[in-house]
Amino acid sequence: MKDYTNQRFWNHFSRLYDIFMKKDKTAYSEMYDLIGSKLTKGMKVLELATGTGLISLAVADKVHYIEATDFSPQMIAAAKKKKVPENVNFTVQDACKLSYEDESFDCVIISNALHIMPKPELALQNIQRVLKKDGVLIAPTFTHADNDKAGIIKAALMERLGFKAFHKWTQREYCDFLIQNGFVIERKQVLKADFPITYVEARKLQEERA
Known part of the structure; x- marks a missing residue:
């Protein structure tokens, strides 16, 4: 049976993940600062696709509690x-089938993951459900369509190694995708890395009362 979610690849890659991430150390340091500036001490945060927990561990001192999850055991x-700080809990969860109660979290973070999901709209539906009405979504993602020529070549090589990107958005296409799935963009910024990272902060679109 074909592994459309590429879970086997990420399980095997877990041993090299932290080493690999060092190549974009500057961009990620900037991302941690941006995320940290949006968080407050009273927040209960959910991080999806945490990998080996780099983001959650970097911002744990900014919030009350973080549930850090990944579909890769x-x-x-x-x-x-x-x-691991006492206020961080690591668990295995599928972002497209979350087990948490409705409106459980003040903030949901999902970094560089939506573009590698076959059906990222399912993840956004789950995020909508577990995020409080005034909660914030922080969703930086590689926007591969903004790659320069060298980036296109690197991306092709990485796909051969197993880094499958199901969606190669431009910055605008990615933001439009979030908007189409019920979010209002509050901030967007491009971070310079091997591949452009579109950093986005958004909130749930509130239904108008009759």
């Missing part, structure tokens, strides 16, 4: 081996 196992 091996990624979560690697995260748990680190020095």
